[in-house]
Amino acid sequence: MANKVIYAVYDDPEQLKDGARKLVSGGLKVKDVYSPFPVHGIDPIIGITRTRLGIVSFMFGITGAALAVLGIWYFNIFDWPMNIGGKPSFHYYQNVPSFIPVTFEFTVLCAAHGMALTYLIRNKTLPGMPARNPDPRTTDDKFIIEVRTADNHGRSTQEIEGLLQGTGMVEFNERAC
Amino acid sequence: MNFTISKRARTLSMALVVLGALATVAGVIGDHSDHHQRTWSALLVNGFFFLGIGLGALFFYALQNATETAWSVLVKRVYEGIMAWIPVGAIVMIVVLAAGSLHLHHIYHWMDASLYDKASPNYDEIMAGKKAFLNQPFFWIRSLVYLGTFVLFARWFRKKSLEMDGLTGESLVRTHLLTYRRGALFLVFFAVFSSTLAWDWLMSIDAHWFSTLYGWYVFSGMWVSAMVTGVVMVLYLKRKGYLPQVSNSHIHDMGKWVFAISFLWTYLYFSQFMLIWYSNIPEEVTYFQQRINDHPWLTWTTFAINFALPMVLLMSRDAKRNPRFLIGVGAAIFIGHWLDVNMMVMPGAAGHDFHHGIGLLDAGMFTLFLGLFITVVFNALAKAPLTPVNHPFLEESVHHQI
Numbered sequence: 329m330a331n332k333v334i335y336a337v338y339d340d341p342e343q344l345k346d347g348a349r350k351l352v353s354g355g356l357k358v359k360d361v362y363s364p365f366p367v368h369g370i371d372p373i374i375g376i377t378r379t380r381l382g383i384v385s386f387m388f389g390i391t392g393a394a395l396a397v398l399g400i401w402y403f404n405i406f407d408w409p410m411n412i413g414g415k416p417s418f419h420y421y422q423n424v425p426s427f428i429p430v431t432f433e434f435t436v437l438c439a440a441h442g443m444a445l446t447y448l449i450r451n452k453t454l455p456g457m458p459a460r461n462p463d464p465r466t467t468d469d470k471f472i473i474e475v476r477t478a479d480n481h482g483r484s485t486q487e488i489e490g491l492l493q494g495t496g497m498v499e500f501n502e503r504a505c
Numbered sequence: 506m507n508f509t510i511s512k513r514a515r516t517l518s519m520a521l522v523v524l525g526a527l528a529t530v531a532g533v534i535g536d537h538s539d540h541h542q543r544t545w546s547a548l549l550v551n552g553f554f555f556l557g558i559g560l561g562a563l564f565f566y567a568l569q570n571a572t573e574t575a576w577s578v579l580v581k582r583v584y585e586g587i588m589a590w591i592p593v594g595a596i597v598m599i600v601v602l603a604a605g606s607l608h609l610h611h612i613y614h615w616m617d618a619s620l621y622d623k624a625s626p627n628y629d630e631i632m633a634g635k636k637a638f639l640n641q642p643f644f645w646i647r648s649l650v651y652l653g654t655f656v657l658f659a660r661w662f663r664k665k666s667l668e669m670d671g672l673t674g675e676s677l678v679r680t681h682l683l684t685y686r687r688g689a690l691f692l693v694f695f696a697v698f699s700s701t702l703a704w705d706w707l708m709s710i711d712a713h714w715f716s717t718l719y720g721w722y723v724f725s726g727m728w729v730s731a732m733v734t735g736v737v738m739v740l741y742l743k744r745k746g747y748l749p750q751v752s753n754s755h756i757h758d759m760g761k762w763v764f765a766i767s768f769l770w771t772y773l774y775f776s777q778f779m780l781i782w783y784s785n786i787p788e789e790v791t792y793f794q795q796r797i798n799d800h801p802w803l804t805w806t807t808f809a810i811n812f813a814l815p816m817v818l819l820m821s822r823d824a825k826r827n828p829r830f831l832i833g834v835g836a837a838i839f840i841g842h843w844l845d846v847n848m849m850v851m852p853g854a855a856g857h858d859f860h861h862g863i864g865l866l867d868a869g870m871f872t873l874f875l876g877l878f879i880t881v882v883f884n885a886l887a888k889a890p891l892t893p894v895n896h897p898f899l900e901e902s903v904h905h906q907i
Binding site: 368382414415 | 779
């Protein structure tokens with residue numbers, strides 16, 4: 329049997345949530361949901377685990393702070409001791425208050441850019457990447473649940489369509505994949 | 506559901522008051538400073554710290570009204586409870602300031618009339634130059650205007666909040682819009698008063714010294730103390746089975762406030778320090794010499810508790826959703842900001858009498874004030890339903906989820 333991908337199209341995010349709940353309680357695995365705006369509370373229904381973007385951001389921040397400290401130490405203390413208000417500049421710690429703002433800014437720069445880039449790469453939405461959206465209407469006023477038969481062995485498309493009957497679904501499309 | 510103070514809480518706060526009073530008396534007997542300057546300074550520290558919590562809560566409450574914030578509606582009664590301390594704190598402040606005016610203590614050096622007398626050997630040109638602002642009549646007008654404004658606004662907000670419990674429909678919305686406008690109005694007053702009260706009551710202790718950032722620094726300390734008090738109070742009430750609709754999401758948001766305002770405090774504290782350190786002008790830098798050189802341990806402990814502790818421990822989402830953890834960190838930050846007020850007041854006000862740092866007198870007075878504070882706040886909480894009965898955003902707050 330050829331694997332199929334199913335798109336259940338909805339008009340309303342609440343009805344979409346009902347549909348997703350029905351599928352999951354019927355033992356099916358929902359691949360993804362496409363919507364024009366974030367649908368509140370859909371993540372736990374279709375079993376999306378919590379994002380690890382915060383951890384990534386933290387690591388980029390730590391990296392930025394370390395790079396800043398290293399750079400400042402090399403430029404302003406080791407290579408060319410910078411005269412800051414006539415204070416002693418033989419060691420990093422003697423001038424550390426004046427380095428804090430730069431360190432902070434570089435930490436934020438690295439954390440923010442690193443987080444944004446990671447997000448775009450993980451989503452495969454860097455500028456120029458081909459759009460993977462199955463239906464352009466989900467950027468306007470339609471909501472789509474995507475289910476793959478490959479993820480749900482032994483479940484026919486008819487059975488899935490049957491589960492979704494009466495949840496306000498407006499279209500049921502299937503495609504070979 | 507109405508809050509009833511448990512027997513244990515009553516005994517405990519009573520014990521705090523008694524213990525604190527005993528320690529305070531012992532501390533006062535052991536205080537051999539001139540004019541009991543050390544005792545008066547401790548009274549100013551605790552009077553201001555706890556009044557600051559009330560003011561921080563009032564500010565936050567007005568902010569929630571002015572921004573029409575929905576999630577915090579469920580916990581607004583807790584902030585109203587904390588605001589009930591403001592009149593008591595105001596009386597303590599008036600006592601301390603009046604004692605200064607009557608020359609019972611010399612915390613406010615500038616109140617000495619001989620400084621402005623050209624014939625006197627005490628004549629101080631710098632102080633004479635500040636006389637247009639720092640003179641007793643104007644000082645008292647300002648102080649009474651601040652305290653009066655705070656007491657009136659706090660009472661008004663509380664009154665309207667209780668009134669809304671009995672309203673529905675059109676009249677509820679009308680009252681809500683009224684509190685929304687009054688909230689914004691209060692913020693305008695507070696924007697000015699939070700800075701000027703810090704100049705008057707705290708910065709004028711070191712009357713020769715000044716810092717333009719000082720007002721914000723003091724304000725951020727008050728704000729974060731109020732946020733900590735609020736979240737610890739809510740967690741206590743939840744553990745006792747009250748506020749059943751307050752969910753992890755509300756706790757998380759309150760934890761975020763503690764985290765965020767800790768950084769605001771750090772930012773302002775460090776900005777003030779760095780500019781003074783960098784330029785190294787004698788009349789400015791003496792302020793930090795009196796603190797960092799004379800009390801290095803106290804300075805760095807305060808900074809570590811108020812900055813490093815929340816940064817490391819409250820960064821993760823799980824930490825902000827863990828009640829036990831949040832209570833522990835919150836208690837530490839609470840003490841940290843009390844230490845911070847000590848560092849604002851003591852080196853200038855008590856000078857050499859603060860040589861040994863925090864002692865029995867300070868700890869005793871803190872305990873006494875904490876006991877009284879808990880008693881006053883709990884009594885205010887017990888007077889009205891803990892969960893507001895009616896509010897246009899109540900439903901939205903109940904369903905708050907992040």
